[in-house]
Structures are given as C-alpha cells and as structure tokens.
Amino acid sequence: MTWIVQAILSFLAATGFGIIFNAPRRMLFYCGFVGMTGWLVYSLFNGISGDPVQASFLGAFMVALVAHIFAKRFRTPMIIFSVAGIIPLVPGGMSYNAMRHIVEKDYLTAISFASGAFMVSGAIAMGLVFAEVMIQLIFRSGIGRKRGKKV
Amino acid sequence: MPIVDKETAIDCCLLAGRLMMEAGAETYRVEDTMARMAETQQLSATHSFVTPTGIIFSPGSPHHTKLIRIKDRTTDLEKVALVNDVSRKLSANEYTLEEAYAKLQEIQKANVMFPLWLQIIAAAVASGCFLILYNGLWTDVPAAIFAGGVGYVIVTKIHELTRVKFFAEFVGSLFIGLIGFTAVQTGLGVELDKIIIGSVMPLVPGLLITNAVRDLMAGHFMSGLSKGAEAFLTAFAIGAGVALVLSF
Numbered sequence: 001m002t003w004i005v006q007a008i009l010s011f012l013a014a015t016g017f018g019i020i021f022n023a024p025r026r027m028l029f030y031c032g033f034v035g036m037t038g039w040l041v042y043s044l045f046n047g048i049s050g051d052p053v054q055a056s057f058l059g060a061f062m063v064a065l066v067a068h069i070f071a072k073r074f075r076t077p078m079i080i081f082s083v084a085g086i087i088p089l090v091p092g093g094m095s096y097n098a099m100r101h102i103v104e105k106d107y108l109t110a111i112s113f114a115s116g117a118f119m120v121s122g123a124i125a126m127g128l129v130f131a132e133v134m135i136q137l138i139f140r141s142g143i144g145r146k147r148g149k150k151v
Numbered sequence: 152m153p154i155v156d157k158e159t160a161i162d163c164c165l166l167a168g169r170l171m172m173e174a175g176a177e178t179y180r181v182e183d184t185m186a187r188m189a190e191t192q193q194l195s196a197t198h199s200f201v202t203p204t205g206i207i208f209s210p211g212s213p214h215h216t217k218l219i220r221i222k223d224r225t226t227d228l229e230k231v232a233l234v235n236d237v238s239r240k241l242s243a244n245e246y247t248l249e250e251a252y253a254k255l256q257e258i259q260k261a262n263v264m265f266p267l268w269l270q271i272i273a274a275a276v277a278s279g280c281f282l283i284l285y286n287g288l289w290t291d292v293p294a295a296i297f298a299g300g301v302g303y304v305i306v307t308k309i310h311e312l313t314r315v316k317f318f319a320e321f322v323g324s325l326f327i328g329l330i331g332f333t334a335v336q337t338g339l340g341v342e343l344d345k346i347i348i349g350s351v352m353p354l355v356p357g358l359l360i361t362n363a364v365r366d367l368m369a370g371h372f373m374s375g376l377s378k379g380a381e382a383f384l385t386a387f388a389i390g391a392g393v394a395l396v397l398s399f
Contacts, residue, residue: 005283006284009280009283009284010280010284012276012277012280013276013277013280013281013284013352015273016273016274016276016277016280016353017273017277017353017357018228018273019265019269019270019273020226020270020273020274020277020303020353021175021226021227021228021358022226022227022228022229022230022263022264022265023228023229024228024229024232025229027232039284075236075239076232076235076236077176077180077228077231077232077235079175079176079177079180079228079231079362080228080231080232082361083226083228083357083358083361086357086361087352087355087357088281088284090352090355090357090360092281092285092348092351092352092355093285093348095386095390096344096347096348096351096390096393097344099390099393099394100344100393100394100397102394103394103397103398104397121360121364124361124364125360125361125364125365125368128361128364128365129364129365129368
C-alpha cells in the first residue's frame with residue numbers, strides 16, 4: 001500500500017475521532033495532522049523493525065511531540081490533539097484476537113496476544129510521557145524565554 | 152476585600168474544575184487550573200483533591216472546604232478548551248471574577264457538541280479508514296462503514312435511554328458483530344475479523360486509557376486507577392459483545 005493512501009486514511013480517521021470527541025472546530029485539521037504523523041511514524045518503524053511495541057512507542061512519542069507544539073502555538077490544552085492522534089495506535093487488533101481465542105478456548109494463544117496488547121499500551125503511555133517530559137525540560141531550560149504560561 | 156467576593160471565587164474554581172472533569176480533562180490539569188484561578192483571587196494555600204467522581208477543594212482558612220459531585224463524564228474537548236481559555240483570561244486579568252463566573256455558567260449550559268448525524272458519519276468514515284489501515288480489503292469497506300455507523304448510533308441512543316454505559320457498549324458491539332457476520336454470510340464482506348476490528352474502533356476507550364496512564368504517572372493514583380477501571384469495563388463490554396457473536 002502506498003504511503004499517500006495511508007496518510008490520507010489516517011488523517012481522515014483522526015479527524016473523525018476529533019469530531020466524535022468534539023474537538024474545537026478550527027482544531028480539527030490539526031487533530032487529523034497529529035494522527036497522520038503518528039500513524040506514518042508507527043507504520044514506517046513497524047515495517048523496518050517488525051516490532052509493534054517499538055513502533056508504537058515512537059508513534060506515540062511523535063503524536064505527543066506534535067500535539068505539544070500545536071498546544072503551545074494555539075494556547076489550548078494538549079489533550080485536544082493527542083487523544084485523536086493516539087487512537088490509530090491503540091492495539092485494537094491484538095485485543096480482538098486475544099478475545100477471539102479466549103472464546104475459542106485457546107487460552108495459550110490468547111495470552112500471547114493479550115501480552116502483546118498490554119506491551120503496546122504500555123509503550124504508547126511511555127511515548128506520551130517521555131515526549132511530555134522532554135518538552136518540559138526544553139521549555140524550562142528557557143533559552144532566554146520568559147517563563148511561558150502553561151497551556 | 153469583602154468575604155462575599157471570596158465565596159464567588161471559590162464557587163468559580165469549583166465550577167471550572169467540575170466542567171473540565173465532566174468534559175474528560177486530565178486530573179493534573181484540573182488541579183492546576185483550579186490552583187491557578189484561586190491564586191489570581193488572592194486565595195493562597197489552596198488544596199484540591201480531584202477524582203473522576205468528585206472534587207474536594209479547600210481554600211484555606213477562614214473559608215470552608217467544599218465538595219462538588221461529578222455525575223457523568225463525557226468526552227467534550229471543546230469544553231476543556233473553553234474553560235481553559237476562561238482560566239487563562241482570568242489569570243491575565245482580561246476577565247474580572249464576575250465575568251469569568253458568568254462565562255463558566257454559560258459554558259455549563261451551552262451544548263457545543265457536533266450534531267449527531269455528523270458524529271455518526273465521522274464514526275462510519277473512521278471505521279472504513281481503520282479497516283484499510285489494518286490491512287483490510289477494499290471490498291470490505293462498505294460493510295465496515297455501515298457497521299461502524301450503526302454501532303455508534305446504538306451506543307449513543309441506548310446510553311441516553313438507560314444511562315448504563317456498560318450495557319450500551321455491549322449492545323453496540325453485539326450489533327457490530329452481527330452486521331459483520333451477516334455481511335460475510337451474504338458475500339458482501341470477506342474478512343470478518345478485520346470488519347469487526349475496524350468498526351469497533353469508535354467505541355474503544357482511547358481517551359480513558361491515555362488519561363488513566365497519564366494520571367498514574369503524574370502521581371494521581373486514585374483517579375488513574377478509577378479511570379483505568381472504567382476503561383477496562385468498557386473494553387470488556389466491547390469484547391463480550393463481539394465474543395457473543397463469534398461463539399456461534
């Protein structure tokens with residue numbers, strides 16, 4: 001599948017989630033953009049390393065980074081951008097497979113899928129927090145800025 | 152400064168906190184906003200304890216500690232942004248206390264949600280997109296769009312009727328499973344798994360999971376755990392609904 005199709009689809013999906021979560025109207029475009037960057041980074045690294053955990057970490061890191069930049073720029077809470085952006089990374093497929101195997105009483109396979117889903121969720125959370133800490137460190141170090149208001 | 156003024160300030164802080172929590176903001180942000188607003192009104196040494204079900208706010212002596220109950224929580228990012236804006240303008244002295252309080256009451260009453268039809272279209276389109284993103288087939292897209300839209304309508308309507316979120320999500324995912332199953336049986340769809348995964352995405356508790364972990368890492372263990380429990384319940388409801396269809 002070409003990158004352009006993936007970019008367009010992830011943009012649309014994240015914008016859709018922006019609407020479902022009732023993001024402010026003029027921020028919808030940026031919600032979609034955050035979702036797109038996150039997914040493209042995820043997809044790229046998933047293709048290279050084949051490990052969804054690492055790829056999710058990097059994707060979430062990217063989402064939080066871009067969301068923070070937008071949050072500072074538009075002076076709105078960062079959550080507006082990050083929530084819609086995170087959704088495509090959520091391990092829906094793995095959780096589904098885990099549940100499906102439980103229903104089929106194939107518990108061993110179910111556990112391996114469930115552990116995978118757990119690891120990916122953890123990686124997403126780590127990515128979010130790491131980006132936030134990094135941004136805070138950069139802004140705190142100042143670079144001659146006056147202490148900006150936390151937005 | 153007369154004491155009445157301070158009481159308004161305390162009410163103002165509490166209302167802001169409640170609105171943000173009801174709209175799905177992170178706990179640390181709610182506490183931060185409340186402390187910031189209190190600071191601008193010369194209330195020092197304030198303490199707030201925010202949980203997803205209630206806020207305890209102590210403005211320091213001689214004022215009384217107040218408690219506000221949070222009944223239902225939705226995801227309404229626009230409200231978070233609006234309250235944040237009011238708090239910022241209050242801190243910057245662009246608003247007086249009375250103006251800010253009036254503005255907050257206005258926000259409380261206003262319904263800023265997107266119309267339902269637009270939300271349904273958004274959910275349907277997102278479902279179709281996810282199907283392709285998860286390596287689904289293009290021929291399955293119509294089934295996923297239909298199932299995603301119907302699932303979202305059912306969840307919203309049943310939640311309005313019964314106020315039991317768990318039940319609404321269960322029924323919604325049950326219908327998604329049924330639609331997917333019917334589509335595959337009638338030849339309108341090929342991969343049942345992918346159709347279901349794509350259509351279920353709009354119901355996934357993404358915000359809750361992110362906020363839960365974010366709160367836990369910020370040291371708000373109470374809210375983190377309770378949001379985590381809510382997310383787990385939701386995920387379980389979705390899983391149970393789909394599982395019911397798959398078990399046939």
